[in-house]
Amino acid sequence: MGTKKTKNYINRNCSELISLIMVGETMQLLSGKWKMQIITFLLNNGKTRFMDLMRGVEGISPRLLSRELQELLESKMVVRYVTNTKLVTVEYELTEDGKTLKGLLISVANRGTAHLKYLASRE
Amino acid sequence: MGTKKTKNYINRNCSELISLIMVGETMQLLSGKWKMQIITFLLNNGKTRFMDLMRGVEGISPRLLSRELQELLESKMVVRYVTNTKLVTVEYELTEDGKTLKGLLISVANRGTAHLKYLASRE
DNA sequence: CGGTATCCGTAGCGATACTG
DNA sequence: CAGTATCGCTACGGATACCG
Numbered sequence: 001m002g003t004k005k006t007k008n009y010i011n012r013n014c015s016e017l018i019s020l021i022m023v024g025e026t027m028q029l030l031s032g033k034w035k036m037q038i039i040t041f042l043l044n045n046g047k048t049r050f051m052d053l054m055r056g057v058e059g060i061s062p063r064l065l066s067r068e069l070q071e072l073l074e075s076k077m078v079v080r081y082v083t084n085t086k087l088v089t090v091e092y093e094l095t096e097d098g099k100t101l102k103g104l105l106i107s108v109a110n111r112g113t114a115h116l117k118y119l120a121s122r123e
Numbered sequence: 124m125g126t127k128k129t130k131n132y133i134n135r136n137c138s139e140l141i142s143l144i145m146v147g148e149t150m151q152l153l154s155g156k157w158k159m160q161i162i163t164f165l166l167n168n169g170k171t172r173f174m175d176l177m178r179g180v181e182g183i184s185p186r187l188l189s190r191e192l193q194e195l196l197e198s199k200m201v202v203r204y205v206t207n208t209k210l211v212t213v214e215y216e217l218t219e220d221g222k223t224l225k226g227l228l229i230s231v232a233n234r235g236t237a238h239l240k241y242l243a244s245r246e
Numbered sequence: 247c248g249g250t251a252t253c254c255g256t257a258g259c260g261a262t263a264c265t266g
Numbered sequence: 267c268a269g270t271a272t273c274g275c276t277a278c279g280g281a282t283a284c285c286g
Contacts, residue, residue, distance in 0.1 A: 017167045018228050020160050020180065022235030027159050029238065033279070036150050037143050044140045050248050057143070061280060066249060076242060088247050088286085097241040104230040105141050111227060112145030115152065118220040119199060156259070173268050184260060189269055211266085211267050 029075050032068045034060050039098060040105050042078065047093040072098070152198050155191045157183050162221060163228050165201065170216040195221070 030036060034057055041056045042048060048056070053065055069092060072078040077098035083089040094101075153159060157180055164179045165171060171179070176188055192215060195201040200221035206212040217224075 018163050018225075018232045019235070020163050020167075022232040023159050023163045023228060026231045026235040026238070036146050040141050040143050040146050054248095061282090062249065063251090063281090064279065067279095075238075076245065088249090090248060097238060100234065100237060102141075104227065104234060105146060107227040107230055108149045109141045109145040111223065112142070112149040114223060115149070115198075115220060122199065177268095184262090185269060186261090186271090187259070190258095211269090213268060 029077075032071065034064060035068050035072065036105065036108065038065070038068060038072065039077070039094065039101055040109075042092065042094045043099070043102055043105060047081070047091045049089065049091050053092065077101070152200075155194065157187060158191050158195065159228065159231065161188070161191060161195065162200070162217065162224055163232075165215065165217045166222070166225055166228060170204070170214045172212065172214050176215065200224070 030039075037057050037060075038053065041053060045052075045056065050062075050065070053069075054060065054062065057065070069078060069080075073080055076095055079093050079095050081091045081093065083091070153162075160180050160183075161176065164176060168175075168179065173185075173188070176192075177183065177185065180188070192201060192203075196203055199218055202216050202218055204214045204216065206214070
């Protein structure tokens with residue numbers, strides 16, 4: 001492979017290439033230290049209250065949980081349910097769109113263990 | 124679902140729950156604004172030189188590309204080849220481990236388009 | 247309970263210039 | 267070509283206190 005002119009780096013739809021733009025887009029939506037864990041928790045446990053999320057996603061602060069939930073609400077990956085307007089009960093749940101992240105999250109989790117094994121095997 | 128004692132939120136291996144810890148672990152490894160795009164590009168194009176990565180991953184600075192490549196090298200997801208020690212030719216390539224990210228990246232990219240469609244359908 | 251307000255440190259990122 | 271050095275910013279995240 002010599003240095004021909006300049007390669008065509010723009011992704012063509014007809015090929016099997018993975019779109020850099022879409023990858024960037026998605027990763028931006030999922031950016032934030034806790035977002036993936038929040039989604040994972042909701043995937044595992046379904047509709048969940050704020051304080052239960054606090055307990056479930058270990059280490060997160062209320063400020064950050066609140067912020068990242070809002071971002072997930074904005075991008076429509078999560079819905080918010082308020083039950084008692086006076087005595088306050090709020091639950092969060094993944095939308096249908098949010099639930100489509102399941103396969104992705106499974107891949108992510110599996111890769112975690114696979115990577116650890118890979119590292120172990122090389123040393 | 125009332126407020127029973129405290130739910131058991133620790134993931135058990137025997138269930139189908141996705142491990143929060145592994146998700147966190149992986150996402151930390153993949154953190155950095157450009158890492159996923161770099162991996163995607165290498166997945167699409169195979170062994171690639173530094174400057175070609177610069178051109179391929181649009182918007183990235185040499186500083187950041189250098190840094191993120193080093194991190195990928197440290198976590199053994201990428202290999203570095205030097206050909207001419209004097210006239211300098213360097214190429215980067217995914218390791219076998221790095222290549223296992225393909226499914227993940229495809230999910231990520233697909234979700235990008237799916238998400239856009241979802242948003243469009245709701246307004 | 248379900249958050250927001252405030253404060254603050256640092257790590258992440260960008261732009262640019264420079265080097266072997 | 268393949269990076270590193272320097273600089274400066276701001277956005278992200280942590281801790282804590284407080285509010286309806």
